[in-house]
Every structure is written in structure tokens, then in C-alpha cells.
Amino acid sequence: MFRKGEPAVQLKSETEIAKMRAAGRVVARTLDLLRSSVEPGMTTLDLDAIAERSIRDSGAVPSFKGYHGFPGSICASVNEEVVHGIPRDTKVLETGDIISIDCGAILDGWHGDSAITVAVGEISEADQRLLEVCEESMWQGIAQLRPGKRLGDIGHAVDSYIRSQSRYGNVQEYGGHGIGTEMHMEPHVLNHGRPGKGLRLTEGMCLAIEPMTNHGSRHVVQLEDGWTVVTRDGQRSAHFEHSVAITADGPLVLTAREENRAKIAEMGFAAPGF
Structure with a gap:
């Protein structure tokens, strides 16, 4: 069903949320596989092939492939690339790089969508801290996903952290x-906002929370390929994302991976089942 009013927001039943968790598990397993596969010398197209095989072997379909003409099964964004990097056989990973991998899958008509940023070999302390800050800002945003909260509370929590x-x-x-x-539905979820303002959050809403955090300024530009977004100043960027359902018991992380288990317990979120 859809929530009345503007914007029209799709509400899910418990059964439908369970189906979304199943799609989320496909994405989670694929991201785990990609994290363990990343190594110097491989190309971002190599990672794309691994992702597509993992998704299809799970009985699902890649959400991204063909979406508005996007050619890949993942977005693979390296270093100063923020989001929507196209997997290419010419993009070779090197030790010290960071790569953001965004992955989506459709299972039985329901979408899962999640992103991680991964170190390629050893990275600098500054880059490691960038990853940590971005990921924690995501968790701070997820913590706001409770009935009665407002959309602005999410963005405020992300930005404040x-x-x-x-x-x-x-x-x-x-x-x-x-x-x-x-994959993309109402509402748009900003990573900045005013607390207590905006759409009231309701049980049954499912939102993807995805901050992008840069070493330098916040400003970005899109390249001529029509997809890849890079930092304007050329500094590195990190990107993390989880799809989350709002339940009476708190946020339910639909794309949770095993490595998230302790964090979810620490934050007091609803247990997603692993």
C-alpha cells in the first residue's frame, strides 16, 4: 500500500519486509564476496563479473544493469570517484586505492541496495579514518528510522556526525x-536537514540511507560519460549504504551483513536475522 499525501510513500507489510530482507541477503552476500575479492591488479570490470554471477546464482537479477542505460551490475567508484562509477576493463586497482562498491538486486520483485567502501591493500590512516567517518554517519542516520521521527532527523544526524x-x-x-x-522511490533522503522537519516516518517505510563523505570540500561534478560523479577538488571520497525498514521495534537493516551483527546489537536495532 501507499501512504496518503505527498509524496506517495510505499508501505510494506511484515511479509513484504521479509521478502525485502531476502533480496537484501543476496546483496549482502555479494558485497561480502566482492570485499574478499578486491586486490591490486584486478579491474573494476572483473568485480562486476563476480557480482553479476553471485546475484544470478542466487536466483536474483542485478538492479543496476540496464537501469536508464547503466552498463554494469555494480557501481565501482575509485578514489576521487564518489558514486556511479562504470565498471571498466581499463580501470586497474592499485595498492593504496579505495573503491566504493554499490550493489543492487531484485528477488521476487523486491529490491535490495547497499554500498561499501573497501581498501585495496594497505591504505593511509587518513583514508581509513575517512571510511570510518562515512560508515558511522550512515549508522547515525539509520538510528533515526523510527515511527514518529521526521525525514529531516535523518539528514541532520548524518550531517552533524x-x-x-x-x-x-x-x-x-x-x-x-x-x-x-x-529501486528508487519516494522519498528522497537528504544527508543534511533540520531536525523535526519534513515527512513523518511511519512503520512499514523502507529507506536506503547512503552518505558520501569527502576528504576535501563537499562539491562534486559529473563526468562526460553521464554517470561517474567525482569530487571537484580531486580528493578521495567514501560511500556507504544500507536499505532499512522502519518497524515498531526500531530500524531493521535489510541488507545487513554478518560483520554488522555487533554494530546492530550495539545500536539497539531490530534483529534482522543472519
């Missing part, structure tokens, strides 16, 4: 979104 961690850029041109029977 990033601002508290010294000088990082919080990308504002892109953000999270509703998710369900389509």
Missing part, C-alpha cells in the same frame, strides 16, 4: 531514497 569529525565534505547533491518494488 560528519561535521563533528573535523573537516570532511558531506556531499549534498546525492542521497538516499525509498526502496521496495522499485
Whole structure:
């Protein structure tokens, strides 16, 4: 069903949320496989092939492939690339790189969508801290996904955490979104906002929370390929994302991976089942 009013937000039943968790598990397993596969010398197209095989072997379909003409099964964004990097056989990973991998899958008509940023071999302490700040800002945003909260509470939590961690850029041109029977649905979820403002959150909503955090300024530009977004100043960027259902018991992380188990318990979120 859809929530009345503007914007029209799809609400899910417990049964439908369970189906979304099944799709989320496909994405989670695929991201785990990709994380363990990343190594110097491989190309981002190599990773794309691994992802597509994993998704299809699970009985699912890659959400991204063919979406508005996108050619890959994942978005693979390296270093200064923020989001929507096209997998290429010419993009070779090197020790010290960081790569953001965004992955989506459709299972029985329901979508899962999640992203991680991965170190290629040993990375600098500064880059490691960038990854940690971005990921924690995501968890702070997820913590706001409770009935009665407002959309602005999510963006405020993300932005406030990033601002508290010294000088990082919080990308504002892109953000999270509703998710369900389509990959991108209402509402758009900004990574900045005013607490207590915006759409009231309701049990049954499912949202993808996805901050993008830069070493330098928040400003980004899109390349001529029509997809790849890079930092304007050429500094590195990190990107993390989970799809989450709002339940009476708190946020239910639909794309949770085994490595998230302790964090989910620490935050007091609903147990997603692993």
C-alpha cells in the first residue's frame, strides 16, 4: 500500500519486509564476496563479473544493469570517484586505492541496495579514518528510522556526525531514497536537514540511507560519460549504504551483513536475522 499525501510513500507489510530482507541477503552476500575479492591488479570490470554471477546464482537479477542505460551490475567508484562509477576493463586497482562498491538486486520483485567502501591493500590512516567517518554517519542516520521521527532527523544526524569529525565534505547533491518494488522511490533522503522537519516516518517505510563523505570540500561534478560523479577538488571520497525498514521495534537493516551483527546489537536495532 501507499501512504496518503505527498509524496506517495510505499508501505510494506511484515511479509513484504521479509521478502525485502531476502533480496537484501543476496546483496549482502555479494558485497561480502566482492570485499574478499578486491586486490591490486584486478579491474573494476572483473568485480562486476563476480557480482553479476553471485546475484544470478542466487536466483536474483542485478538492479543496476540496464537501469536508464547503466552498463554494469555494480557501481565501482575509485578514489576521487564518489558514486556511479562504470565498471571498466581499463580501470586497474592499485595498492593504496579505495573503491566504493554499490550493489543492487531484485528477488521476487523486491529490491535490495547497499554500498561499501573497501581498501585495496594497505591504505593511509587518513583514508581509513575517512571510511570510518562515512560508515558511522550512515549508522547515525539509520538510528533515526523510527515511527514518529521526521525525514529531516535523518539528514541532520548524518550531517552533524560528519561535521563533528573535523573537516570532511558531506556531499549534498546525492542521497538516499525509498526502496521496495522499485529501486528508487519516494522519498528522497537528504544527508543534511533540520531536525523535526519534513515527512513523518511511519512503520512499514523502507529507506536506503547512503552518505558520501569527502576528504576535501563537499562539491562534486559529473563526468562526460553521464554517470561517474567525482569530487571537484580531486580528493578521495567514501560511500556507504544500507536499505532499512522502519518497524515498531526500531530500524531493521535489510541488507545487513554478518560483520554488522555487533554494530546492530550495539545500536539497539531490530534483529534482522543472519
